[in-house]
Amino acid sequence: MAIATKMLQFMEKSSWIRRMFEEGARLKQIHGAENVFDFSLGNPNVPPPDAVQKKLAEIVNRCRPGMHAYMPNAGLAEVRCAVSDYLSREHCVSLCSDNIIATCGAAGALNIIFKALLDPEDEVLAPSPYFVEYGFYADNHGGVLRTVPTLADFTLDLDGMAAAMGPRTKVVLINSPNNPTGQIYSAESLQQLGRLLEGRSKQYGRPIYLVSDEPYRKIVYDGHVVPCPFDFYLNTLIATSYSKELSLPGERIGFVAVHPHAADLSALLGALSLANRILGFVNAPALMQYLVAELQGLTVDVSIYQRKRDRLVSGLGEAGYDLIVPPGAFYLFPRSPLPDDVEFVRLLQDENILTVPGSGFGGPGHFRIAYCVDDATIEGAMPGFARAINRARSAG
Amino acid sequence: MAIATKMLQFMEKSSWIRRMFEEGARLKQIHGAENVFDFSLGNPNVPPPDAVQKKLAEIVNRCRPGMHAYMPNAGLAEVRCAVSDYLSREHCVSLCSDNIIATCGAAGALNIIFKALLDPEDEVLAPSPYFVEYGFYADNHGGVLRTVPTLADFTLDLDGMAAAMGPRTKVVLINSPNNPTGQIYSAESLQQLGRLLEGRSKQYGRPIYLVSDEPYRKIVYDGHVVPCPFDFYLNTLIATSYSKELSLPGERIGFVAVHPHAADLSALLGALSLANRILGFVNAPALMQYLVAELQGLTVDVSIYQRKRDRLVSGLGEAGYDLIVPPGAFYLFPRSPLPDDVEFVRLLQDENILTVPGSGFGGPGHFRIAYCVDDATIEGAMPGFARAINRARSAG
Numbered sequence: 145m146a147i148a149t150k151m152l153q154f155m156e157k158s159s160w161i162r163r164m165f166e167e168g169a170r171l172k173q174i175h176g177a178e179n180v181f182d183f184s185l186g187n188p189n190v191p192p193p194d195a196v197q198k199k200l201a202e203i204v205n206r207c208r209p210g211m212h213a214y215m216p217n218a219g220l221a222e223v224r225c226a227v228s229d230y231l232s233r234e235h236c237v238s239l240c241s242d243n244i245i246a247t248c249g250a251a252g253a254l255n256i257i258f259k260a261l262l263d264p265e266d267e268v269l270a271p272s273p274y275f276v277e278y279g280f281y282a283d284n285h286g287g288v289l290r291t292v293p294t295l296a297d298f299t300l301d302l303d304g305m306a307a308a309m310g311p312r313t314k315v316v317l318i319n320s321p322n323n324p325t326g327q328i329y330s331a332e333s334l335q336q337l338g339r340l341l342e343g344r345s346k347q348y349g350r351p352i353y354l355v356s357d358e359p360y361r362k363i364v365y366d367g368h369v370v371p372c373p374f375d376f377y378l379n380t381l382i383a384t385s386y387s388k389e390l391s392l393p394g395e396r397i398g399f400v401a402v403h404p405h406a407a408d409l410s411a412l413l414g415a416l417s418l419a420n421r422i423l424g425f426v427n428a429p430a431l432m433q434y435l436v437a438e439l440q441g442l443t444v445d446v447s448i449y450q451r452k453r454d455r456l457v458s459g460l461g462e463a464g465y466d467l468i469v470p471p472g473a474f475y476l477f478p479r480s481p482l483p484d485d486v487e488f489v490r491l492l493q494d495e496n497i498l499t500v501p502g503s504g505f506g507g508p509g510h511f512r513i514a515y516c517v518d519d520a521t522i523e524g525a526m527p528g529f530a531r532a533i534n535r536a537r538s539a540g
Numbered sequence: 541m542a543i544a545t546k547m548l549q550f551m552e553k554s555s556w557i558r559r560m561f562e563e564g565a566r567l568k569q570i571h572g573a574e575n576v577f578d579f580s581l582g583n584p585n586v587p588p589p590d591a592v593q594k595k596l597a598e599i600v601n602r603c604r605p606g607m608h609a610y611m612p613n614a615g616l617a618e619v620r621c622a623v624s625d626y627l628s629r630e631h632c633v634s635l636c637s638d639n640i641i642a643t644c645g646a647a648g649a650l651n652i653i654f655k656a657l658l659d660p661e662d663e664v665l666a667p668s669p670y671f672v673e674y675g676f677y678a679d680n681h682g683g684v685l686r687t688v689p690t691l692a693d694f695t696l697d698l699d700g701m702a703a704a705m706g707p708r709t710k711v712v713l714i715n716s717p718n719n720p721t722g723q724i725y726s727a728e729s730l731q732q733l734g735r736l737l738e739g740r741s742k743q744y745g746r747p748i749y750l751v752s753d754e755p756y757r758k759i760v761y762d763g764h765v766v767p768c769p770f771d772f773y774l775n776t777l778i779a780t781s782y783s784k785e786l787s788l789p790g791e792r793i794g795f796v797a798v799h800p801h802a803a804d805l806s807a808l809l810g811a812l813s814l815a816n817r818i819l820g821f822v823n824a825p826a827l828m829q830y831l832v833a834e835l836q837g838l839t840v841d842v843s844i845y846q847r848k849r850d851r852l853v854s855g856l857g858e859a860g861y862d863l864i865v866p867p868g869a870f871y872l873f874p875r876s877p878l879p880d881d882v883e884f885v886r887l888l889q890d891e892n893i894l895t896v897p898g899s900g901f902g903g904p905g906h907f908r909i910a911y912c913v914d915d916a917t918i919e920g921a922m923p924g925f926a927r928a929i930n931r932a933r934s935a936g
Contacts, residue, residue, distance in 0.1 A: 146657070146710075146746055146747045146749070146775075146803050146804045146807075146808070147656055147657055147804060147807050147808055147811045148655070148656060148657055148658055148659050148681075148811070149659055150659075151655065151656055151811040151814060151815065152807065152811075154814060154818070155807070155810055155811065155814060158814070185610070187609055187610040188609070191605065192608060196608075197600070197603050200600050201597070201600050201601060204593070204596050204597050204600050205597060207593050209587065211790075212588060212592075212787065212788045212789070212790050212791050213583055213584070213787075213789060213790050214581070214583040214789045214790055215790055248644060248792070248820065248821060248822075248825075249820070249822060251820035251821075251822050252820045252821070253820075254820060255819060255820035259544070259547065259680075260543055260544060260547055261542070261543055261544055262544055263544050263545055263546075277817075277818065280818035281818070281820065284655075284818065284819060284820075285544075350542055351542045353542070379542075391608065391609075392608045393608070393609060393610045393822075394607075394608050394609050394610055394611055394823060394825070394826030394827075395608050395825050395826050395827060396644070396792075396821070396822060396823070396824075396825050407542050408542045408543060411542075411543050411548065411551070412542070412543055414551055415543045415544070415547040415548075415551065418547060418550060418551060418554070419547065421673075422550070422673065422676035422677070422680065423651060423680060423819065423820075424644065424645070424647035424648045424649075424650060424651035424677065424680075424819075424821075425644060425647075425648070425792070425820075425821070426644075426645060426647050426789075426792060427790060427792070428792075429644075429790070429791050429792050429825040429828065430790030430791050431790075431791060431827065431828075432825065432827075
């Protein structure tokens with residue numbers, strides 16, 4: 145075999161997920177797409193705000209010379225200023241445009257951060273359940289992902305994190321609101337985490353960086369607000385995107401924001417910019433930079449997601465599912481009625497309902513429902529969800 | 541220091557180029573931008589064809605639901621079909637859409653190829669002078685770049701390449717038309733290279749892949765045509781972008797095309813798609829995929845570059861510079877009148893002319909002029925180019 149050994153292993157490992165997708169495609173072919181209830185993908189279905197289309201048309205029609213040209217690897221001055229102004233207003237930290245690097249989405253942001261920070265065998269510590277791509281992102285740059293289970297309600301287990309931290313820990317990576325649990329980490333827990341990181345950075349003689357992956361910051365319900373990690377720890381980097389906030393995931397636009405008092409700030413910013421270049425991103429897509437520069441603070445209509453969440457929470461609750469009501473993101477992460485979550489996900493498949501086993505997110509015994517789907521999918525799936533839990537119970 | 545050791549080294553190594561850019565900025569501040577003649581960057585200055593603006597406006601105004609959504613990591617069906625149809629018509633190889641992966645430019649294309657192919661310590665062999673980013677791209681994925689000098693006219697030294705190839709050679713990477721020399725590799729030399737690679741693949745018991753980085757394929761002069769490496773070797777991947785063809789470098793749109801008879805085709809395509817995902821590109825920017833799908837075969841007005849090339853070739857020739865007339869790309873790579881090309885580039889700087897030393901491209905004793913600049917820059921620089929060579933001669 146000619147391709148890289150590691151990539152072959154990755155493809156084999158992920159192949160059961162692929163088989164699930166293939167199974168989904170097969171089901172849709174047999175029963176018709178409208179009779180298959182696909183909750184497997186986190187692809188936002190709420191349309192972008194109207195202003196996106198309007199601004200985009202304006203920018204395209206304005207057609208400035210050089211608008212599609214190369215630019216500094218860190219991005220256009222316009223977007224870096226707009227983002228730093230907005231973040232400075234939103235949070236209690238005064239940022240300047242130098243603290244912002246425009247990126248190809250949050251995935252690009254995390255990759256340039258890891259490239260900039262990780263020496264071989266350095267560890268990235270993340271609470272689990274976690275977004276499965278983190279393991280790949282750390283490995284891409286010679287690092288190793290270590291995970292620490294959260295508490296039963298998916299909040300941070302700070303004792304567990306303290307126990308797992310060591311001299312090779314270079315990054316602590318949090319994701320709040322979380323994919324797959326929808327949980328938000330409280331200001332109090334972030335403050336404790338900040339203190340822990342300060343102490344350990346001193347103890348180990350090198351800074352541990354807190355990386356906050358927060359593309360779901362604005363997808364929150366019931367008046368919840370996501371605390372800003374900048375407020376609790378200086379060595380913090382925020383990685384995010386407009387994929388969910390503006391429903392633009394295919395356009396690959398996001399940014400890194402670095403705390404203005406982070407250790408080795410100037411070298412860190414230089415390394416992020418260089419990483420953007422040499423990893424082949426070069427710069428975030430130009431047109432999308434112009435667009436988001438003019439749309440700071442705008443968010444999709446979150447009430448649509450809230451309605452879907454509420455319908456599922458009540459429907460699944462009535463059917464007997466055990467779940468935490470998630471304050472943010474667009475995922476539910478119920479307990480699997482069978483100990484083996486893969487087996488239960490297969491039971492749901494028999495009902496033409498596609499979900500993802502929690503094992504895939506380091507959260508076995510649960511399954512993920514991505515409810516960024518149309519209402520008909522939710523209504524259509526309800527009887528199947530009820531039948532599946534009943535079958536699981538009678539099997540148990 | 542907290543950031544990755546390797547990144548620190550990279551930043552130090554590249555810092556003298558950065559100092560040159562800073563010197564350029566300093567000169568522009570003192571003398572005014574219009575009195576500094578900047579030939580240092582390969583940033584296309586010929587505007588995109590009118591159809592780009594027209595199509596872009598059309599696509600934005602059409603505003604299909606889901607047009608900014610996630611998609612398969614390999615790209616939209618539309619663009620993959622359009623590219624495979626176009627390449628099948630242009631070359632003698634019949635491609636299907638599965639053979640195409642849409643990427644974030646050619647830099648993204650090369651990175652997913654190296655991620656898919658390279659095991660630790662695998663070698664990428666490239667003729668020099670070469671695009672300086674290749675070393676980073678190979679290193680990103682655990683590989684090592686080895687270079688082999690071209691002949692005096694910058695054509696392939698096949699004996700040199702044969703001598704440099706060994707059991708660790710996984711990829712041979714060519715770039716034609718070449719940055720920085722503008723040279724095109726002939727059909728005959730590609731045929732010989734193909735035979736060499738076939739023999740060595742057999743000898744070593746694993747395929748060596750030929751990767752052809754060809755973003756300048758359509759930027760050619762005097763009726764030159766760039767031979768297609770697909771015609772001469774099965775294990776070939778083409779990496780390219782629309783950055784130069786359509787003057788869209790800031791938008792990060794390009795593709796990988798894999799020969800339909802390449803070894804391990806299915807695994808290779810799967811690995812490329814997975815690499816696009818896990819490196820954080822996820823997919824090429826959606827809007828730009830829709831755009832290029834409708835503009836296959838369109839090219840900027842190359843006669844503008846040709847006029848600039850001709851003016852520089854005749855002007856520099858009269859001044860006494862020794863150079864090969866490049867058949868493609870938008871670079872001249874004259875011999876440095878001083879043995880030390882960095883020293884001569886400093887002489888040019890004294891004339892407010894910014895160029896890049898050939899040493900930066902593995903081509904010492906030369907310097908690179910990027911002539912994708914306006915005519916006034918070329919005319920304004922002519923007296924300075926003449927004075928610099930005269931000063932070099934009187935110093936010599």
